[in-house]
Amino acid sequence: MGFMIASSVPEWLTFAKVFLRHPRDVSSVLPTRKAIAKVLADRIAEKQPQVVIEYGPATGRLSREILSSGKLASGSSLVLIEKTSEFIEYLRATLHDPLVSIAHGSAVDVLDIIKQRGCGKADYIFSGIPLTLMAPEVANAIVANTHAALKDDGVFVQYAFRRNVEPILHRYFPSVRSDSQAYNLPPLTVYEARKHS
Ligand SMILES: C[S@@+](CC[C@H](N)C(=O)[O-])C[C@H]1O[C@@H](n2cnc3c(N)ncnc32)[C@H](O)[C@@H]1O
Secondary structure, three states, X not given: OOOOOOOOOOHHHHXXXXXXXXXXXXXXXXXXXXXXXXXXXXXXXXXXXXXXXXEOOOOOHHHHHHHHOOOEOOOOEEEEEEOXXXXXXXXXXXXOOOOEEEEEOOHHHXXXXXXXXXXXXXXXXXXXXXXXXXOHHHHHHHHHHHHHXXXXXXXXXXXXXXXXXXXXXXXXXXXXXXXXXXXOOOOEEEEEEEOOO
């Protein structure tokens, strides 16, 4: 059944409704706060055309912040990979930008998704997907494929509330740094994983 996008329904309510339908996949009742989305988007260095991928954009809070940061030069790509069909419908109805391409699928298929789009490997991959709530073999495959989908100097930025994602990142990435955004409630930890220290 289709999920109607009514312009009169606030974004947070759409998000909360989708959470109630898919609590395990969505894992958070509300979208990422704008201040947090900004802290995340600020990690992107200004470079000439670059490839940025986001796993689990939901209603696109972080995606919009990345676009409005002005860090993506023309010719860049922002590839959004979202598993939940209601969010795909919302993104297709509300997010129109020539740099954006929206893929309905799982982060585990990131390599096929970038191959189909011919955009090449990524400079940054952002993810708020709930790695620690997934079957371990799926979470492992996502992190392994993320490693393969990044350029040599690419960065995987994973953010998580209350959960320690470091062990799974360390399985594939030799360098993992984390910092806590304690002012956010619940506190948010942002992990940056790199192929080299
Ligand atoms: C905590 S929400 C992310 C919030 C969002 N980034 C924001 O800015 O508000 C987690 C998202 O990950 C998506 N998701 C869960 N598993 C996924 C997977 N394997 N691949 C892609 N998206 C996934 C969910 O549908 C949901 O949109």
